[in-house]
Amino acid sequence: MLDHILRFVTLGTVIVGITAIYTALHTNNRRLGADIFLRYSDRISDLRRRLPMTALLYEGVPASAELTPEEVRTVHEVIYSIFELYELKVHGFLPPAIWKIREPDIERVLLLPVVQQELTTLRGWFVKHPRFAAWVDQIENAHSRS
DSSP states (O other): HHHHHHHHHHHHHHHEEEEEHHHHHHHHHHHHHHHHHHHHHHHHHHHHHHHHHHOSSSSSSOTTTOOOOHHHHHHHHHHHHHHHHHHHHTTTTHHHHHHHHHHHHHHHHHHHHHHHHHHHHHHHTTTTTTTHHHHHHHHHHHHHHO
16 A cells, blocks of 8 residues: 555656656746847847938838938848848747737838848848748738738
């Protein structure tokens, strides 16, 4: 009888240990995903602050707005940062719930006229990244239909 109780207690301990390990890994992955997301969000926000206010307007900005070379570089960095963040999401480093928080804001940034102008310039580079190119096309197509 004592042997059965010890086996039951041992099994219970193993189950509790496995549950604790799973919970710790799950929590750590969520924290890591949130940390990655926040760092990229901060980076994109910092880059946007370097752009002139007219570059952040949706209406009234000509499609061929003149940007300084530094502003063009900043827009490219914004696009590359969004690309990297998107790839982290695709490869499972960002939980979908975290991505959904800012996805509409990221889409709005991609629809800015100055970003659209530079996306056209970078289309050739993103040919080697068809998932991202398809996602950007999907955003553009959804926006043009509305």
